[in-house]
Amino acid sequence: EAQVTQNPRYLITVTGKKLTVTCSQNMNHEYMSWYRQDPGLGLRQIYYSMNVEVTDKGDVPEGYKVSRKEKRNFPLILESPSPNQTSLYFCASSPRTSGLNEQFFGPGTRLTVL
Amino acid sequence: AQSVAQPEDQVNVAEGNPLTVKCTYSVSGNPYLFWYVQYPNRGLQFLLKYITGDNLVKGSYGFEAEFNKSQTSFHLKKPSALVSDSALYFCAVRRLDNTDKLIFGTGTRLQVFP
Numbered sequence: 001e002a003q004v005t006q007n008p009r010y011l012i013t014v015t016g017k018k019l020t021v022t023c024s025q026n027m028n029h030e031y032m033s034w035y036r037q038d039p040g041l042g043l044r045q046i047y048y049s050m051n052v053e054v055t056d057k058g059d060v061p062e063g064y065k066v067s068r069k070e071k072r073n074f075p076l077i078l079e080s081p082s083p084n085q086t087s088l089y090f091c092a093s094s095p096r097t098s099g100l101n102e103q104f105f106g107p108g109t110r111l112t113v114l
Numbered sequence: 115a116q117s118v119a120q121p122e123d124q125v126n127v128a129e130g131n132p133l134t135v136k137c138t139y140s141v142s143g144n145p146y147l148f149w150y151v152q153y154p155n156r157g158l159q160f161l162l163k164y165i166t167g168d169n170l171v172k173g174s175y176g177f178e179a180e181f182n183k184s185q186t187s188f189h190l191k192k193p194s195a196l197v198s199d200s201a202l203y204f205c206a207v208r209r210l211d212n213t214d215k216l217i218f219g220t221g222t223r224l225q226v227f228p
Contacts, residue, residue, distance in 0.1 A: 033214075048214070094214065106157050108155075
């Protein structure tokens with residue numbers, strides 16, 4: 001089944017404790033992206049990647065890191081989480097055949113930073 | 115700057131009645147517009163998109179959207195609502211550069227009552 005998977009789905013952590021949220025897609029998509037969803041703000045892009053080893057900042061990249069060493073994986077790293085990073089996070093992927101393809105989203109990771 | 119607006123935080127409709135979820139956009143040039151739906155505890159799912167051509171776009175689950183260039187709108191519609199349509203709906207516009215970036219609205223919660 002074609003899908004985007006994220007792990008963990010739920011995470012409660014404390015301020016300053018490094019964490020990684022994994023994202024993997026099995027559709028051979030070039031483009032991958034991370035979003036955070038907050039009430040009243042919709043989805044905001046954190047980082048995106050056009051292909052392996054090509055990443056760039058989105059609208060709200062502060063406090064986050066990403067890497068794209070393999071085409072299928074795009075982990076999101078929080079080196080020193082803070083309470084304002086408590087949010088619902090989504091990974092998405094899409095092919096770049098025309099640039100107008102819809103994005104496929106993972107199920108989400110709900111992060112709470114205490 | 116490109117943006118989308120969803121003027122209603124919530125839309126309530128009785129089952130069997132037609133529904134409309136509103137979206138207006140602001141772009142320079144031709145807009146590429148999308149609708150996504152988010153069911154509880156799930157990621158976003160693609161519903162439909164407008165790239166070019168017929169102003170009435172048909173999508174998944176019986177939804178359709180009407181592109182209106184003069185009113186810069188892309189309202190989502192369905193002739194007969196189902197209780198199972200209750201979800202969070204997002205309008206999005208693709209940025210007109212080489213980043214494949216989607217800019218999302220703040221979302222509209224649709225509540226369909228039996």
